[in-house]
Amino acid sequence: MSARSAPPAVQVRGLVRTFTLKGVLNGIDLDIAPGEFVALLGRSGSGKSTLLRALAGIDHEADGVGEIVLPERQSVIFQDARLLPWMRVLDNVVLGLAGNDVRERGRTALAEVGLSGRERAWPHELSGGEQQRVALARALVREPKLLLADEPFGALDALTRIQMHTLLRRLSDLHDPAVLLVTHDIDEAIVLADRIVLLDQGRLAADLRVELPSAGPARQDRIAGLRRDLHRLLGVEDAPAEHRDHAAVVTTLRGQS
Amino acid sequence: MNAHSHDLQVPVEVHARTPPPPLAPITQTGRLILRQRLSPGTPARYGILLGPALLLLYWSVLSITGFLDPRILPAPWTAVGTSIELIREGRLQTNLAVSTWRAMSGLGIGVLVGAGLALLSGLSLLGGYVIDGLVQIKRGIPILALIPFMILWLGIGEAMKITLIATAVFFPVYINTHNALRAIDIRHVELAETLGLSRWQFLRRVVVPGSLPGFLTGLRFGVTSSWLALVVVEQLNATSGIGYMVTLARNYAQTDIMLVGLVVYALLGFGSDALVRHLETRLLGWRRTLGK
Numbered sequence: 001m002s003a004r005s006a007p008p009a010v011q012v013r014g015l016v017r018t019f020t021l022k023g024v025l026n027g028i029d030l031d032i033a034p035g036e037f038v039a040l041l042g043r044s045g046s047g048k049s050t051l052l053r054a055l056a057g058i059d060h061e062a063d064g065v066g067e068i069v070l071p072e073r074q075s076v077i078f079q080d081a082r083l084l085p086w087m088r089v090l091d092n093v094v095l096g097l098a099g100n101d102v103r104e105r106g107r108t109a110l111a112e113v114g115l116s117g118r119e120r121a122w123p124h125e126l127s128g129g130e131q132q133r134v135a136l137a138r139a140l141v142r143e144p145k146l147l148l149a150d151e152p153f154g155a156l157d158a159l160t161r162i163q164m165h166t167l168l169r170r171l172s173d174l175h176d177p178a179v180l181l182v183t184h185d186i187d188e189a190i191v192l193a194d195r196i197v198l199l200d201q202g203r204l205a206a207d208l209r210v211e212l213p214s215a216g217p218a219r220q221d222r223i224a225g226l227r228r229d230l231h232r233l234l235g236v237e238d239a240p241a242e243h244r245d246h247a248a249v250v251t252t253l254r255g256q257s
Numbered sequence: 258m259n260a261h262s263h264d265l266q267v268p269v270e271v272h273a274r275t276p277p278p279p280l281a282p283i284t285q286t287g288r289l290i291l292r293q294r295l296s297p298g299t300p301a302r303y304g305i306l307l308g309p310a311l312l313l314l315y316w317s318v319l320s321i322t323g324f325l326d327p328r329i330l331p332a333p334w335t336a337v338g339t340s341i342e343l344i345r346e347g348r349l350q351t352n353l354a355v356s357t358w359r360a361m362s363g364l365g366i367g368v369l370v371g372a373g374l375a376l377l378s379g380l381s382l383l384g385g386y387v388i389d390g391l392v393q394i395k396r397g398i399p400i401l402a403l404i405p406f407m408i409l410w411l412g413i414g415e416a417m418k419i420t421l422i423a424t425a426v427f428f429p430v431y432i433n434t435h436n437a438l439r440a441i442d443i444r445h446v447e448l449a450e451t452l453g454l455s456r457w458q459f460l461r462r463v464v465v466p467g468s469l470p471g472f473l474t475g476l477r478f479g480v481t482s483s484w485l486a487l488v489v490v491e492q493l494n495a496t497s498g499i500g501y502m503v504t505l506a507r508n509y510a511q512t513d514i515m516l517v518g519l520v521v522y523a524l525l526g527f528g529s530d531a532l533v534r535h536l537e538t539r540l541l542g543w544r545r546t547l548g549k
Contacts, residue, residue, distance in 0.1 A: 056451055057450070057451075058447050058450050058451060075451070076451040078444070078447075078448070080444065082444055082445065082447075082448045084445060084448075084462065084463065084466070085543060085544075086466040086467075086469075086543045086544075087462070087466075087543075095452055095454070095462060096449075096452040096453060096454045096458055096462075122543055138452075142452075
């Protein structure tokens with residue numbers, strides 16, 4: 001999905017935030033096209049959560065200036081599912097919606113995230129991954145033009161996270177909202193996003209198009225290349241140990257002795 | 258990375274040169290050791306009634322053998338006989354009705370005002386500044402110390418009695434509800450904001466269910482307080498009610514009627530507490546399932 005001729009879904013100009021708990025923003029300019037999936041990468045304290053909270057409109061305590069233009073319908077997914085424990089799953093999904101067909105729409109949304117039949121369950125009866133899928137259904141049932149996600153998979157185990165990646169990518173292709181995904185996971189950003197924006201000390205440090213080939217060695221090469229670039233931009237000296245060839249590690253050990 | 262792999266190298270070398278000692282064979286003792294149990298075990302269903310039953314037995318034995326002077330404390334069966342007589346005369350039920358009405362009116366007013374003011378002071382800054390400070394100051398004065406002023410302001414009629422009971426109920430309800438409101442998860446508030454809930458929806462879907470456990474705790478304390486205040490106000494210039502019946506009986510040294518009054522208070526207190534606990538299990542079903 002490349003940039004379109006339509007006006008951007010999100011337009012941020014000169015956004016400054018000071019004296020927040022999570023980090024400052026020093027003048028952010030950012031456009032997101034309709035339907036575009038943008039991953040926002042950065043070290044902790046780089047201001048990525050601050051930017052997301054500013055867009056979500058929940059940074060009541062923050063001081064700052066700037067201009068934000070957003071679509072009317074937007075949804076937020078947090079790192080924790082934030083289901084209300086005193087409401088059953090379906091009631092959580094349709095919370096705040098009005099109309100005759102909301103329960104039907106809620107059921108459809110639950111079916112989309114693979115939770116048909118769990119409508120009457122209490123949130124605590126679900127696993128962490130299932131709870132986060134309910135949160136995804138709650139976000140999508142509102143048919144948002146912008147989906148804001150603040151490290152939504154950060155608290156999940158590795159296997160569940162991979163499943164959630166596939167689900168999120170499929171559903172965002174289906175519903176086609178603009179997405180801003182805050183993450184500190186480089187691989188997650190590469191696999192999911194159309195575009196990766198790097199935040200460093202409250203400024204946009206880089207803006208990369210992902211453009212992954214659909215399969216084959218070309219795809220792997222592109223992933224490796226992007227990962228290398230991002231590591232360099234983030235100032236990471238070496239790739240983490242689990243990405244290294246195991247044989248290479250063994251060789252090093254032998255060579256030392 | 259070099260330094261790191263150098264660290265790794267040492268234990269590998271050591272491990273390779275000295276083989277681990279052979280494992281000792283497993284010896285079989287052939288006897289299962291059951292440890293002494295330190296927990297008390299699973300309680301029997303009606304086991305809790307054992308203590309009261311023993312007390313009743315002890316009381317009966319003392320009464321039969323004549324160790325207990327009926328002028329000090331009459332026998333249990335005398336109390337039963339007196340109750341039947343009082344009911345036949347109609348005195349017990351009329352007085353009980355008056356007492357229950359007083360307690361319930363006081364409870365109702367106290368709960369409404371307590372929960373209402375807790376909402377006001379918990380949800381608005383100005384409300385908090387005005388109400389909460391006053392409540393905290395007033396908390397230092399024992400309710401019963403207000404009686405002289407209450408009589409001065411409201412006379413010795415029903416208005417004074419119900420106001421005093423309502424005041425006694427107000428504090429536990431207010432304090433527990435207010436605490437629960439302040440403990441509402443900020444993350445749930447943020448969620449309500451991002452979902453675009455109206456103030457009313459926020460109150461109904463987040464605030465009320467979130468503070469309900471605290472409110473119910475307050476209600477339980479409030480119910481107990483209402484009976485306590487009732488006993489006191491009914492001994493002040495009352496002309497009806499269980500307390501009046503007991504005071505009158507005391508003047509004529511009718512210990513059996515005094516005893517009936519005591520038993521009625523006990524039953525009322527126990528019954529209403531059971532009612533609130535039942536309410537708790539019904540309303541907090543989402544929590545109860547947590548334990549299962």
